[in-house]
Amino acid sequence: xxxxxxxxxxxxxxxxxxxxxxxxxxxxxxxxxxxxxxxxxxxxxxxxxxxxxxxxxxxxxxxxxxxxxxxxxxxxxxxxxxxxxxxxxxxxxxxxxxxxxxxxxxxxxxxxxxxxxxxxxxx
Numbered sequence: 001x002x003x004x005x006x007x008x009x010x011x012x013x014x015x016x017x018x019x020x021x022x023x024x025x026x027x028x029x030x031x032x033x034x035x036x037x038x039x040x041x042x043x044x045x046x047x048x049x050x051x052x053x054x055x056x057x058x059x060x061x062x063x064x065x066x067x068x069x070x071x072x073x074x075x076x077x078x079x080x081x082x083x084x085x086x087x088x089x090x091x092x093x094x095x096x097x098x099x100x101x102x103x104x105x106x107x108x109x110x111x112x113x114x115x116x117x118x119x120x121x122x123x
Contacts, residue, residue: 004107005116006067011091012099014107019068022095023055023086026120031057034086039075040097046070048106053096055086068106070099 003013009027012019028034036056046052046066053064075097079085085094101107111119 003113004067004110005113005119006065006110007119008065008067010064010067012067012107012110014101017101017104018073019070019099019101020095021052021064021066021097021099023064023090024116024120025090027062028087028090028094031055031062032059033057034083037079037083037086037096039079040072042072042074044072045102046072046099048103055096056083064096066099067110068099068101068103070102073098073100 001013001015003011005011005024009024010021011024012021034055034057038054040052046069048067048069049065051063052066055062055064076095088094
């Protein structure tokens with residue numbers, strides 16, 4: 001599996017034509033304690049950069065943007081009862097949604113882990 005990162009602090013892990021998307025550990029740290037996550041419906045289609053989900057925290061509500069175009073395959077239902085998984089497992093069990101990619105070439109505009117680390121250090 002290959003993982004990519006966006007400048008908006010989303011990560012996407014690719015397996016075949018399916019991408020699992022979440023927010024980075026850096027992003028969850030900036031948000032503080034997550035209190036609610038509004039997730040997309042399976043089957044909904046989005047273009048790269050569209051707002052797909054909203055993460056509510058004690059500090060603010062923040063949009064989550066899809067790093068690629070496609071159709072939502074699944075939302076992480078565990079977050080309905082445990083939104084804090086985004087804090088404790090931001091880059092594993094706290095994933096937000098899975099998306100079936102409609103244009104894999106869009107991955108080329110994203111950063112690999114080393115580039116994302118440099119990007120965060122520059123902020």
